[in-house]
Amino acid sequence: MAINRRSEWLSVLVLILYGIGHGQEPPVNMHMRAHWTSSVPCADVWGDGHFLFGAHYQRWGGPAQVTILDILNPDAPVLASIYFIPPPGDQSGPEDVQASNGLLFTGNETVASGSDGAFVADVRDPYNPRYLGNINVPNFRRVHTLSYDPDSRFLYLANSRRPEFAVIDLRWLTPDAAPFGTITTPTWHVQNVGSSFVHEVYARNGRLYASAWDSGVWVYDVSNVALSRRACSARRQATPPTPLCRPKMGDSS
Numbered sequence: 001m002a003i004n005r006r007s008e009w010l011s012v013l014v015l016i017l018y019g020i021g022h023g024q025e026p027p028v029n030m031h032m033r034a035h036w037t038s039s040v041p042c043a044d045v046w047g048d049g050h051f052l053f054g055a056h057y058q059r060w061g062g063p064a065q066v067t068i069l070d071i072l073n074p075d076a077p078v079l080a081s082i083y084f085i086p087p088p089g090d091q092s093g094p095e096d097v098q099a100s101n102g103l104l105f106t107g108n109e110t111v112a113s114g115s116d117g118a119f120v121a122d123v124r125d126p127y128n129p130r131y132l133g134n135i136n137v138p139n140f141r142r143v144h145t146l147s148y149d150p151d152s153r154f155l156y157l158a159n160s161r162r163p164e165f166a167v168i169d170l171r172w173l174t175p176d177a178a179p180f181g182t183i184t185t186p187t188w189h190v191q192n193v194g195s196s197f198v199h200e201v202y203a204r205n206g207r208l209y210a211s212a213w214d215s216g217v218w219v220y221d222v223s224n225v226a227l228s229r230r231a232c233s234a235r236r237q238a239t240p241p242t243p244l245c246r247p248k249m250g251d252s253s
């Protein structure tokens with residue numbers, strides 16, 4: 001259901017931000033309700049409640065920003081706010097966005113000055129977002145995608161320069177938390193996901209799906225990711241998420 005919901009919101013954003021192209025007729029069962037214009041490229045969208053979050057990607061420098069629309073009335077969207085990510089992420093480009101449990105997460109990339117990584121804000125009041133902090137794992141440049149699991153409250157970050165992803169335990173984080181600065185140490189650091197880089201991650205229902213650019217989709221069991229960490233917290237050889245299946249190299253089936 002979550003995957004379908006994201007697809008539904010993606011369709012909504014395409015219609016709201018870009019509308020129906022000239023000379024194109026929508027399907028019989030699809031009707032454009034509104035059109036919200038934007039001069040800044042929009043890389044991703046997420047819907048939570050009656051609010052829509054659009055991440056604006058500007059790879060060559062900021063300002064890093066997320067447009068938040070109130071679509072309680074889908075025929076007349078209202079601009080709730082434009083959230084400008086403060087330093088150190090102000091010169092990066094949000095590639096991915098997700099909102100859940102009153103928290104907003106963006107995955108950012110940059111080839112200019114500034115910080116990559118993930119950035120977190122309190123959006124219980126989408127009209128007045130409040131910056132909370134960022135997650136900057138060493139060598140995780142270009143966090144092309146992230147996935148926050150609202151049930152386990154773990155955050156997963158894809159490294160779009162290397163074949164790896166990071167797992168961050170955020171069970172302690174609530175929207176009313178004080179700003180926490182920068183997190184640099186992941187709970188888990190899972191490597192060798194293919195041999196090129198991880199393009200996207202998605203976590204739900206005890207499973208993590210990672211798309212490796214060169215070798216298909218990898219499926220991991222994360223149903224006990226918190227329990228495993230607690231049980232093994234005193235040992236460096238603690239077991240990270242384990243793959244349930246992974247494609248064979250050269251397998252095109």
